[in-house]
Structure formats: structure tokens, C-alpha cells
Amino acid sequence: MTVLMTFILCGAATFALRSSMLVVGHLPVVQNFSQHMRFAGTAAVGAIVASSLFVSNGSATTGRASEVGAVIAALAAARLTGKTSATLGAGLVTFWILAALGL
Amino acid sequence: MQTTTHFTESGPSIEVDAAPPSPIREATNDIAPFLAGLAPLSIALGAAMASTGMNPIVGLAGAALILAGQSQLAAIEMIAAGSGVGSIVLAVALINARFALYSASLVDWFRDEPKWRRFALAASLVDIQYVLCGPAYEQQSDARWRRRYYLTLSGLAIAMFLGGQAIGVVVGEFVPAGLGLDLAALLGFVGVLADKNNRAADTVAAVLAAVIVVVGAALPGGMGLPLAIVVGALVAKKLDGAS
Numbered sequence: 001m002t003v004l005m006t007f008i009l010c011g012a013a014t015f016a017l018r019s020s021m022l023v024v025g026h027l028p029v030v031q032n033f034s035q036h037m038r039f040a041g042t043a044a045v046g047a048i049v050a051s052s053l054f055v056s057n058g059s060a061t062t063g064r065a066s067e068v069g070a071v072i073a074a075l076a077a078a079r080l081t082g083k084t085s086a087t088l089g090a091g092l093v094t095f096w097i098l099a100a101l102g103l
Numbered sequence: 104m105q106t107t108t109h110f111t112e113s114g115p116s117i118e119v120d121a122a123p124p125s126p127i128r129e130a131t132n133d134i135a136p137f138l139a140g141l142a143p144l145s146i147a148l149g150a151a152m153a154s155t156g157m158n159p160i161v162g163l164a165g166a167a168l169i170l171a172g173q174s175q176l177a178a179i180e181m182i183a184a185g186s187g188v189g190s191i192v193l194a195v196a197l198i199n200a201r202f203a204l205y206s207a208s209l210v211d212w213f214r215d216e217p218k219w220r221r222f223a224l225a226a227s228l229v230d231i232q233y234v235l236c237g238p239a240y241e242q243q244s245d246a247r248w249r250r251r252y253y254l255t256l257s258g259l260a261i262a263m264f265l266g267g268q269a270i271g272v273v274v275g276e277f278v279p280a281g282l283g284l285d286l287a288a289l290l291g292f293v294g295v296l297a298d299k300n301n302r303a304a305d306t307v308a309a310v311l312a313a314v315i316v317v318v319g320a321a322l323p324g325g326m327g328l329p330l331a332i333v334v335g336a337l338v339a340k341k342l343d344g345a346s
Contacts, residue, residue, distance in 0.1 A: 002188070003157065003161050003165075004161050004164060004165075005188070006165075006178070006188050006191055006192070007161070007164060007165030007169065007178070008168060009188065009192045010165070010168065010169050010174070010178055010191065010192055010195040010196075011165075011168025011169050011170075013192050013195060013196040013199075014168075014169055014171060014174070014195065014196070014199045014202065015225070015226060017196065017199050017200065017202040017206070018203075018205070018206055018225040018226065018228045019206055019221075019222050019225040020203045020206050021206035021207040021209065021210055022206060022210060022218070022221050022222060022225060025209075025210035030207055030210060031210065031211070033207055034207040034208055034210055034211040036336070036337055037208060037237075037333075037336050037340075038237065038336070038339075038340055038343070039305060039307075039308035039336045039339035039340055040204075040208070040233070040237065040308075040333075040335075040336035041233055041234040041235070041237045041238065042234075042296070042305045042308040042309050042312075042335075042339070043308040043309060043311070043331065043332045043333075043334075043335030043336045043339065044201070044230065044234060044312070044332045045292050045295060045296045045309060046296065046308065046309030046310060046311075046313040046316075046331075047312040047313060047315070047328050047331040047332050047335065048230065048289075048292055048328070049289060049292055049296065049313065050312070050313035050314070050316050050317055051316045051317075051320075051327070052289050053289075054317045054320075055316065055317060055320040055327070058320060058321055058325075059320055060317050060318070060321070067286060070286060070290065071289065071290070071293055074290045074293040074294065075293050075296070078293060078294045078296075084135055084136040084291070084294055085139070087136065087291075087293060087294040088139055088140065088287060088290050088291070088294070091286070091287075091290040091293065092283055092286070092287065095283045095286055096282075096283065099281060
């Protein structure tokens with residue numbers, strides 16, 4: 001019961017964040033702000049990828065070579081082929097090879 | 104099918120515009136790279152949940168309530184470690200702080216929707232909508248089209264997220280460690296990044312946000328991520344406007 005209640009509270013807190021700007025969205029500053037966020041999606045992807053690779057427990061790290069190599073290989077495959085399967089395949093295979101090499 | 108009447112010197116002419124593409128088909132195509140990455144990540148999350156001995160029904164209910172993998176994993180680990188409820192909720196809120204930034208886009212995207220519906224749409228707002236809806240909505244302004252596109256993204260992502268975790272609970276112990284399943288979701292994002300990165304401004308937004316999130320890693324409250332997104336987006340917009 002305590003675990004479920006914890007999840008319910010976590011869900012409520014997350015919903016409050018998800019809907020926070022709807023409450024104050026009528027303010028001109030919020031409307032002006034959202035109109036300047038055209039490239040926010042691309043920025044979010046860059047930040048999420050970099051954060052996953054180079055941030056751990058609130059500190060910047062050099063990242064694991066196997067994961068960085070996998071992302072570079074996936075990026076190259078995506079650029080060259082534009083196919084999801086090739087992107088995932090290149091990334092995962094690179095990761096497995098580098099991890100097997102102890103990197 | 105939409106028709107537009109123009110009045111010219113030689114008389115009225117009627118142009119027939121092509122029908123907008125199906126929002127369901129568009130959303131399904133756009134989300135495919137994410138789903139391919141989300142599936143293994145969800146299985147890894149389910150396996151992690153099972154390894155703590157947590158009741159799988161309660162665990163899956165938690166997944167449905169939070170709808171965010173990184174913070175769900177943090178909550179599972181903290182529950183297993185015996186952390187207090189307050190600190191778990193605080194940790195989840197800090198990890199999910201970026202959703203406050205995302206919700207500003209809901210104001211713009213669904214300006215004509217009634218308030219209750221915007222709150223309902225906010226319940227399933229995750230990274231995927233934030234990344235995909237902006238570009239798609241530049242082409243489509245119809246409120247119904249936008250709503251159906253968004254809800255299709257939500258439905259597919261949630262189905263994959265919860266379904267994958269259910270599978271992970273069952274088969275988790277048979278999945279070899281070090282398979283890199285949790286990396287797959289990241290690779291899905293990479294695929295989209297490469298696809299979107301055609302304009303100089305897109306490249307600036309992604310690279311600048313990446314640098315800032317690493318430099319700002321130590322910022323309190325996990326604010327490095329939302330800050331990186333805002334600065335990256337604002338500088339890119341400035342550059343795009345200047346060019």
C-alpha cells in the first residue's frame with residue numbers, strides 16, 4: 001500500500017509539472033516564451049542524448065567509450081541510410097563490440 | 104478536401120487543395136524510430152522492477168502513473184533501498200522538471216481547445232510529443248488534426264512503454280546483462296536527431312544544448328536539462344531569424 005501510495009504521489013507531482021504552464025499560460029510572458037521555442041525539440045534531443053552519455057549523479061563524466069561509440073555509429077548510420085533499423089543495428093553492434101573489448 | 108476561390112482579372116478561379124495527410128498515419132510513421140528504441144528500454148525497466156521483488160501489478164501501476172522511464176527507475180531503486188516517501192517524490196519531481204518547460208508548448212499547440220481537454224492532453228505529455236509535435240504542427244493548424252496526431256503518439260508510446268515492461272517482468276531474468284537494452288531508447292533519439300538536423304539552426308540547437316547540459320551538470324535541482332533546452336532553442340531561433 002505504501003509503495004502504491006508513493007507511486008500515486010509521484011504521478012501527481014509529475015502531472016502538476018506537465019500541466020503547470022496551462023495554469024499560467026494566459027500570461028503574455030508565457031505565450032511569448034512558447035513562440036520562441038521552435039527549436040526546443042531538437043535542443044531537447046541533443047540535451048537528453050548528452051545527458052545520458054556524459055552526466056552521472058549530478059556530475060559531468062567522460063562517458064563510457066562503448067556508449068559514446070555506439071551513439072556516433074548510430075548517428076552515422078542514420079545520416080547515411082535514414083533507416084531506423086540501421087541506426088539501432090549499427091549502434092547496438094558497435095556497443096557490443098566495444099563492450100566485449102572492455103571499453 | 105479544401106477549396107479556395109481566387110478572383111482574378113479573367114474571373115474567379117477555384118483551386119482544390121490536397122487533403123491533409125492522415126494524422127494517425129503521420130504519427131505512426133514519425134514515432135516508429137522511438138518505438139524501436141522504447142521497446143528494449145521498457146523490457147529493461149520491467150526486468151529492473153522484477154529484480155527488486157516488487158509486486159508487478161503495483162510496479163506497472165507506478166509506470167502508468169509516472170509515464171517517464173528515468174524517474175520511474177529512480178523511484179524503483181529508492182523504494183528498494185528503503186528511502187522515505189518525501190525524498191522519492193522530490194527526486195521524481197526534480198528529474199521530471201523538464202515537463203514544466205514542455206507544458207508551455209501545450210499552450211501554443213492547443214490554444215483553441217477547452218481547458219479541460221488541454222489538462223487531459225497534458226497527462227500523457229512526454230519527450231516524444233515535445234520532439235515530434237512542433238515540426239508536425241508547423242504544417243497543420245487544424246485543432247482536430249493536431250489532437251488526433253498527439254493522441255496517436257500518446258497511445259502508441261504508452262502501449263509500448265507498459266507492454267514492454269510487462270514483458271520485462273516475465274522474461275527479465277532470462278535477458279543477459281550487458282545487452283545494452285537501456286541504450287536502445289537513446290539510439291532512437293539519435294535517429295530522430297540525424298533526421299531533423301538539416302538546418303544550421305537545428306544543429307546549433309542540438310550541439311549547444313548538449314554542451315550546456317554537460318557544463319551545467321552540477322546545477323541544483325536537475326535544472327541543467329531544462330536550461331540547456333531553453334538556451335539552445337533561443338539561440339537557434341535568433342540565428343534562424345537572422346538568416
